[in-house]
Amino acid sequence: MTTVERVELAYNNVYFVSDGSSLVVIDTGPDYRGAREAISDALRGRTPDIVVATHGHLDHAGLGKWWQERGCAVLLGRDDMPQTMGQSDRDIDLMVAYLEHIGAPEAIKAEAIAAMEARRRWASEMRTSKAYIDARDGRWPTALRYEPFEPLRTIAEPTSLACGLTALPSPGHTPGNLVVIQADEGRLFSGDQLLPEITPTPAIQFHAGARFASLPRFLESLRTLRAELPGNAHCFPGHGEPFANVDEVIRANLEQAEQRSARLIEELRQDGAITLYELAERMYPRALRRRFWQIVATIQGQLDVLEEAGQASYAEGRWSI
Template sequence: MRSVRAVSLGDNTVYLLELDGTRVLIDPGPDFEGARDLLTESLRGTSPDVVIATHGHLDHAGLGAWWQEQGLPVALHPLDWPFATGEAPSEAEFAALKQLALASGAPPDVAASAAAAIESRRAWSVAARTAQRHPPAGRDRRWPTGLLYRPFLPRLALDDVDVGGLELLHLPGHTPGNAVVWVPSEGWLFSGDQLLPGITPTPALQGHHGHGPASDWRFRSFPAFLGALRSLQALQPTRCFPGHGEPFGDVVAVIEANLEQAEQRLNRAVGALRDAAGSSLYELAERLYPRAVRRRFWQILATVQGLIDVLEFRGLVAYEDGRWRLTQAASTSFS
């Protein structure tokens, strides 16, 4: 028998997948107050054989420590283990983000506000791993309370999981160790945060957690994310079970829409750089998102840096004297 049971945990959805007698829980789930009882009740006494985390973020892997205390191994790609063990984001990464704000060309007041936001995020990250009680719910009320993330060491890497009919595909982008679960016989894709209904994902500013060049702390997430989408497109999945929201069909159409929107944004960035004959990161953000960049500095800066990363990967931009400029290849490609 092959079946899927969806369990809503606040803004997240986890899935109990049964494949010919083997039960796999896809994502441990977020640790809000009452989440464990809700999950236990929803599974109706059915215990999974293994728990797979699509990636290491706290809303997906926050209950990993609890599952392992129940005697069930949690599998996570080793590149995301630093999230689970509490080593990431590191103090060095938060410091690098503050420096990025200062180096972006933002006005001093904007850069100072951005640095304060990073310090607040750092304090929140520490509290999530050390607090004894769940914090109050955030303003967006995505979960009944705030989330905790007790550190744990996953017992399994993805390569250690052996379930007939199931493939675990490492598709870095959303995080360095991001993965999806693929059931080829059914065309089922369990996408985590790689593919979501009604949402065009944006890149994140994040570190590579010691698995990249020593001279460069930052993981280039958006080029990898787009490559992951193309890999999923080639699979031709028929149904997607996302980590947020309801399952959906027309999966290839959703993938293609995401890729098309990314190309539109890239073309806009090229146009803005051509008009300005070079730009700092913040200046480009102002041209592309003039009404949002001050209100949502980090989201917009991450989006624009992601676009720059893709253009640089394609050889269309280069960084010179503190400014991004189009290369001759861009002039040829967009003439």
Template sequence: MRREAFEQPSDWTEPGAHPVATGVYRIPLPLPLSGLSAVNAYAVESADGVVLIDPGWASTENERILGEALRSIGYRFADISCCLATHHHWDHYTQAYAWRERFGVELFTGRGERFSIETYERQSGRFPNHPELLYRCGADDLASRLANDYLSPEYEVDVPFGSPDGWLDDGQRIQLSGGELDVFATPGHTRGHVVFRHREAGILFSGDHVLSTITPSLGFELAPEPHPLRSFLASLRLLLAQPDGLLLPAHGHVVASTHARVDELLQHHRQRLEDVRVLVHSGATTAYEVARELPWTRRNRRLESLAVEHQMSAVMEIEAHLDVLAVHGRVRAEETPSLRRYLVA
């Protein structure tokens, strides 16, 4: 049954603890990123205090704003019973990781995140596996730039990161003061992404799996899975099989219907698949060639105008779409030791 949220500020990034449902608060937190200014953390009352979902990017400023928001609803850091991260990206995970030793707060995330978390080495950079993948996509120059020239920005240096206290599995339940959180594995954005459904409140904490106005990147992680779009589409359909309810995304405003937004994302990818197929029929043969012909972001930018890591993400996203088209026989894949080409089926 669809539920109506408590009234929210018109600007979703406005600081504070904004009630969404009884015992559930949305807390926007600042990010040091260009193009993405905030992340929604969620405080959910439990029998042992408060559960925090995706409590932000570790920084003094993040902790100050989050502390003020918690105090406004009667809680302190000592009242946090545990932290849940929908995935391992730093804007969701690192503040909770920093608190493990300081406050003894346990951190949990999806089991599939171990592939990227446990192989992370600072000296190897954030994308050590992607140059080889990009070469196979025909993006030789981009692969070379990523391998030789790409440096992590200053705000990523010394961010606390490592393994959680435990892994979450699909079907697991987390006890609250007024019900439970159901854990659903939703791979795609990352291979271990999870979402949390509060059945009693009729709400879904969707992380980056379903966002209110933008489509999430696919496989944007240290060790991406081989077929992220296949997984993402299956994960979207999984949500349609659950009762509809409020969507509480990690970025953006609260949405009244999870199902309506999921339908929009499925339609977006149906159109994207058709756009990619048409370009292959027009002569493009690699993911890089297709990506160069498509518009990117809501501003319809050219691929070459994007930052290096966003170009990487765009090319890998197109490779994922070509993979799905090949599985369904709408294009034909040809493999060589160094290159994957796609032709008219």
């Protein structure tokens, strides 16, 4: 018998799973004023056997350094290793090449680059500014801090932990994304991979210098989880309220992806060959400017799925079926 405690930290959940002698912590928690004290209070003097960061984003791995300084090893998926806050020159170069690859017009490209550079300036400022550090109130993401750290353990294979828990590589939300399952008790600790009432849109992201095809990996991971867990499993997400019937939620996510694929095939049927940007303009004419990256990532994800299934192909900047 194991117990689960949910510790709410701003918009994030951190979970303590205990069997009375061992303690596993899932997600490090975000780093803002008061977060460390809140965790220390919840620990009541206990020391975890291990702290699992489901992925490298700042609100899930933000306190990684703090835990390790207290002698608790943090476990992270191997392919999330290089994630740090903000964007390096190399990330920006990759994004610029990507914008060309999808056929974005010059003005749109310039706007996107300016936004990325502003974000990078903000990220470097937040590491050093005292005013910023003093004001951190937990708002996401502007008031969170992320000190770089080297996780003491990384994995790329399913790995047994204490308390009957298994850390399972579950790529999708990020390349090295992990979920933690407790198959016997029908529990899934999903991080951002499965959230209540939200279908996550995997972002445009790069790993080892190449674009990471988030959506096909995400859908694969959901299918794997469905096979690993009992149908009535309970989900303990990284944000929001825990929920029941994981199987049904996964099925709804997979169905929605299939509907989107079908719609995209219809769009591709209308033209000989089309750039991703032209598709985006046609499908979301009013929202494209405002929600540029979200729309681009959604369409790119579906195109990746169709391409891997042999239902669409890409040549010289254009997509066709």
